[in-house]
Amino acid sequence: MMRLTLMLALAMVLSGCNLPNPYAAPTPPQQVPGGAPSLPPSPEPQAPVEPLPTPEPVPEPSPAPPPREYQLSSASRSLVDQAHAQMVAGNFVVAAGSIERALRIEPNNPLLWIELGKVRQAEGNYAQAENLGRKALSLATGDPRTQSSAWRLIADSHRARGQSPQAREAEARAEALTPR
């Protein structure tokens, strides 16, 4: 029993979130379980009406992922540095272009969407800055640090538009997520 509790605790720490739903499929969220089709795909049109007779293979159990920490690849890093320099020179169009180059390499990296949002914020396109912050949030699942910076960007964009209540709320969310 002791061993069981320990293992449960460990699994929970690793999953980094609330108690799992008792019915949760214990698979990492990045994978769709049973990814492989169970039947040899047929080349002709088909619209099966009956449930398929063969069950999907039972996927190997695996743990929920530990909290992530998104990082930039070295290619993205150099492009972001370049963008910062271009922003200092006031060349926002070109700076955004540099971030977009990095996004083509790592489209799922929320840090890059935040960087693009900062360029928009700097050039006064606050609505886009907020949208890009939200885009980053949608990708930053499991990474509180990145979520926090996305909320901060959203807060800045509200503040710049004089939307104080929304700015405060976003700021509070950013604060709550800041790792201690």
Place this chain on the structure above:
Amino acid sequence: MSRTSRRTWRLRRVLILGALLAVIADAAFVFYLDRRVTPQFEGRRWTLPAQVYAQPLELYAGLEMSADALEAELARLQYTRASDLTRPGTYRRRGPRLDIAARRAQFVDEVREAQRLSVITGSGGVTRLVDINGTEVPIFRLDPLLIGSIFPIHGEDRIVVTPQEVPPLLPTALMVVEDRRFEIHHGVDLEAILRAAWVNVRAGAIEQGGSTLTQQLVRSYFLDERQTLWRKIKEAVMAVILEARFEKADLMNAYINEIYLGQDGQRAIHGFGLASQFYFGKPLNELSLSEIAFLVAIVRGPSYYDPRKHPERAIARRDLVLKLLGGFGAVGEADALKAIKQPLKVTSSVTAGYYPAYLDFVRRTLRRDYREEDLTEAGLKIFTTLDPRVQATAERALVDELKRLDQRYKEKDVLLEGAAVVTAPQSGDVVAIVGSRQTGLDGFNRALDAKRSIGSLAKPVVYLAALETGRYNAASLIDDAPIEVKLPGGKLWRPENFTHQVNGLVPLTRALADSLNLATVHLGLDVGVPKVAQAFTRLGLDKTPDPNPALILGALDLSPLEVAQLYNSLANGGFRTPLRAVRDVVSAEGTTLKAFPLEVTPVADSATVYKLNRMLTKVTQRGTGRAVYNRIPPDVIVAGKTGTSSDFRDSWFAGFAGNHLAVVWIGFDDNRPTGLTGSAGALTVWSNLMGRLDPVSWDATLPESLTEVWIEYPTGLIANPGCADDVVSIAVPKDSELPIKPGCGEDPLSDFAERTRQWLEGIIRQ
């Protein structure tokens, strides 16, 4: 005074006056021509069609590209192998290492000078980039492929080169072949005219024409092609004027940029700069002796010596030019002989690297902001999002499948047609457009203009609207049962399933996977047709479709591009981003005139879209889209939907993997039935296309508000894999309370613990 002498005097007066008038008229004519020719030539600016570039290939450590694949990309850019790398546009391969002498290239943000780069590859792709000093380079762009230009209606297309960009051999060769006394004559060469006439009379063969380079320039620049004596006189006078006013070097450079050198449909190839790209796919200063000789050879008759139509004529004339060059000492005799032995390697087809359907979209995008003259005259550089590799793959996948399908149709009077659009979902970049099976022809662009009934492609929008109500999840049961709907006109609508069977209560995920019409109509009516119609608009349709119940089953005509915009919002997790082909417009001087920035707008809750996308992966794993796995590796997760309109008039497939989204349509232009369902024609093209693009899984992270559960596929009841035979995983909100399959819910916690134990053992074993 006698009458006679008076008459003589009068005659004399008339003659003198006439002569005087003639001199004045003559002077006036010369003056007039001078006034016309000199300023025009002095301020000469060729109308410079906008040049359109593909997205450059980015090289960086971690890029999944083998040395072989990289070599293929270099070949696409017409880089040639060389051992010494002294010239830009060359490379050498040493096993996993490629040393590249990259060309000077203009990008949006910089002009990068020619430079050396070494790319070291390993089993997983590129591992390192180093420059000539051995310093690590984090990222490097190859020069962007020139994919075409926006030329004016009269069709003159050119790339202007400066004297520095011209290989010295070219003017020399032009003089040897066309005008040997160019350096000394004054615009007209009487000796050459007489000699040419004499040679022509004697042999009937043309060794040398009588026109000087200056006369040819005048003819091309100022005059039309009519062969009249008056025009000849004008030409000669203008040539003399130009010679008097301008330096020889100016005239030579003008000639090199002006002269007509080929035809590509409506597009007239002018100047050696463009001819070099047109025939050899590389810049003028990289041409070999044989290639320069060829370009000089075709000056006399670009269509007569067209190397793609009459290679033997072209080679014979090139060899003649090479012999002349050797004979006159312009090149060594041995070099000339060596060049004669070389084959004439012209780029494979007239349309290689020319993508009319894509250019059409680029042109339409730009017409919103630019006047026609700006595009065709101002020398703009247009940087697009086209990925040449994806474009080539899409063209091949579509054309191959259509050819295969041709054999099915006895009726050969009309050919089956098709179109495809490929995007990078997160940025909305359109990376490929195929508008027809004749990919090289600038004709009807089906990807943009064929508005066809989308059929079942509408279903995901219905299911999105349903999930958004909060009343449904992927396990909710809907009734797949007959239904009659009164349409606004009073007509009764009785939809049917594809199989003409009914399935009773089915979970949402299965109804979508199997594309069940009846279940979907029940669902759509319950949600409300106006809500469905409004979801179309949110996802990116320009105007809200008519909220007719038949909309639920896709009674809506859209182009493949419009479908791509809708599905792109799904692939992009509920963020709409306008599909774009043009990223930047840069002036002839290199300043950015306009950028089309990446913009995102949240249009649907990302967790809701995630739930829908999970259901779309079941279409390919379990449902009507299963055949995609004939071409896609089994471990790669893709999401998609088949579409078939009534009577099989349209075959559609729309779907996405992690890196690309593609929409494919196949049908007849006259809308006659094809007999193909979505999973036959379009699905095959889609899976061939995606399969060849090294697909990566759709692997969006599970939103924090959701959790994953297993349900029994036929019943929608919660059941872990050990407890039921046929289960699928779905994503539901964390607080969902779902019905549990009897006998499956006793001790889920112990089951979880058991799995955790197995997992820990798994780790320890590794």
